[in-house]
Amino acid sequence: MQWFKIPEKIYFEAGSIGYLEKMPDIERAFIVTDEGMVKLGYVDRIIYHLRKRQKHVHCEIFSEVESDPSFDTIKKGVEQMNIFNPDVIIAIGGGSPMDAAKAVGLITGIREMEEIKDLHDYSAIGSRSAVAAKAKRSRLLITIPTTAGTGAETTQSSVLTSAAHGMKYSFMSPASMADLCIVDPEFTIGMPAAPTIHTGLDALAHCIEGVVGITTNEYSQMIDLECIRKIWTWLPVAVSDPKNVRAREEMAWAAHNAMTAGGSANGHAIAHAIGSKYHIIHAMACMYTIPTVIRHFGEASHEAIVRLAQVINAPIYGDAEKDADSVAEKVKAFYKSFGYTTLQETLKEKGYEISCDEFAESLIDFTLDDFKSRVWNPPIHESREAVKEVCRKIYNEK
Numbered sequence: 409m410q411w412f413k414i415p416e417k418i419y420f421e422a423g424s425i426g427y428l429e430k431m432p433d434i435e436r437a438f439i440v441t442d443e444g445m446v447k448l449g450y451v452d453r454i455i456y457h458l459r460k461r462q463k464h465v466h467c468e469i470f471s472e473v474e475s476d477p478s479f480d481t482i483k484k485g486v487e488q489m490n491i492f493n494p495d496v497i498i499a500i501g502g503g504s505p506m507d508a509a510k511a512v513g514l515i516t517g518i519r520e521m522e523e524i525k526d527l528h529d530y531s532a533i534g535s536r537s538a539v540a541a542k543a544k545r546s547r548l549l550i551t552i553p554t555t556a557g558t559g560a561e562t563t564q565s566s567v568l569t570s571a572a573h574g575m576k577y578s579f580m581s582p583a584s585m586a587d588l589c590i591v592d593p594e595f596t597i598g599m600p601a602a603p604t605i606h607t608g609l610d611a612l613a614h615c616i617e618g619v620v621g622i623t624t625n626e627y628s629q630m631i632d633l634e635c636i637r638k639i640w641t642w643l644p645v646a647v648s649d650p651k652n653v654r655a656r657e658e659m660a661w662a663a664h665n666a667m668t669a670g671g672s673a674n675g676h677a678i679a680h681a682i683g684s685k686y687h688i689i690h691a692m693a694c695m696y697t698i699p700t701v702i703r704h705f706g707e708a709s710h711e712a713i714v715r716l717a718q719v720i721n722a723p724i725y726g727d728a729e730k731d732a733d734s735v736a737e738k739v740k741a742f743y744k745s746f747g748y749t750t751l752q753e754t755l756k757e758k759g760y761e762i763s764c765d766e767f768a769e770s771l772i773d774f775t776l777d778d779f780k781s782r783v784w785n786p787p788i789h790e791s792r793e794a795v796k797e798v799c800r801k802i803y804n805e806k
Contacts, residue, residue, distance in 0.1 A: 557607025
């Protein structure tokens with residue numbers, strides 16, 4: 409039986425940011441974000457609603473979060489937060505501020521039990537993962553996404569970058585789950601085409617991996633398939649018409665619910681490795697893995713792939729391999745319609761002249777370091793050669 413957990417309270421509607429005015433017992437708010445959110449005025453909107461409350465809220469802003477935040481950044485956030493001593497942490501922005509805020513709260517809880525020497529030890533498969541699972545967070549956590557893609561606002565995991573290990577890695581704890589998640593689609597209206605595409609396709613990767621993966625169930629599959637239907641219909645509209653309110657609402661719904669359904673994004677294990685090694689945009693790395701993921705799960709997840717084919721209108725032949733190929737090619741056509749090319753072309757654009765075997769070999773250790781590499785069927789984590797073979801196939805997708 410699959411388990412899943414979502415925030416205790418989720419407000420989803422246009423204008424739901426106003427709920428900040430009604431939250432009880434908030435006096436000191438620590439806002440975790442990036443410089444872009446400050447410059448674009450999103451943080452001012454948060455502060456406006458906090459200061460409309462009957463009791464004045466003191467605010468401290470930590471805006472040093474970079475893309476794929478590092479442990480050093482998180483440590484700075486922890487130090488600044490501890491000096492300020494808030495009663496609530498508020499994350500505002502895309503996936504990186506969400507992950508940073510969750511990490512700041514979790515690290516504070518771990519430090520109450522022991523000194524942290526290397527945060528990587530507390531990753532999902534690290535030697536101290538059990539300690540992270542027991543950590544408590546002493547402050548409320550509110551997450552407010554401004555993109556429709558990562559779904560990080562609703563999960564109990566964070567993805568950080570380790571300079572020491574040279575990789576992205578995931579760690580998780582119930583202490584990282586938000587107490588309140590506010591999804592206000594108005595925050596995404598007008599987002600430029602490029603981030604709309606990248607975040608939308610990241611959400612699509614979550615959904616597809618959730619449908620074909622081994623952790624799927626009737627509940628999660630029903631939600632993921634509906635999310636795919638919405639993304640397939642409304643992402644092109646959101647890209648061509650950035651101020652289309654309906655498109656933004658539908659994409660926000662899809663991105664958020666893709667991560668509340670409890671699926672495990674297995675392809676992300678390799679996508680994170682590609683991003684770490686070759687600095688390719690996360691959504692691109694995710695989409696480049698998806699066709700191979702679908703083909704890999706073709707036999708084990710045939711029924712689910714047939715349902716996916718029906719949603720995206722891909723031909724069905726009644727043969728597991730042919731049906732998987734049909735869906736994989738349909739997905740490739742979809743992401744290429746937004747200007748994505750192939751992995752090999754993207755690697756060359758980045759200045760990497762690398763053979764198929766060199767590419768595959770370079771990803772093995774990073775992939776095996778990610779707990780999501782353990783949820784493939786047939787399994788890949790039991791053999792370095794199995795990981796390498798999957799990476800070869802990803803490299804050769806046209």
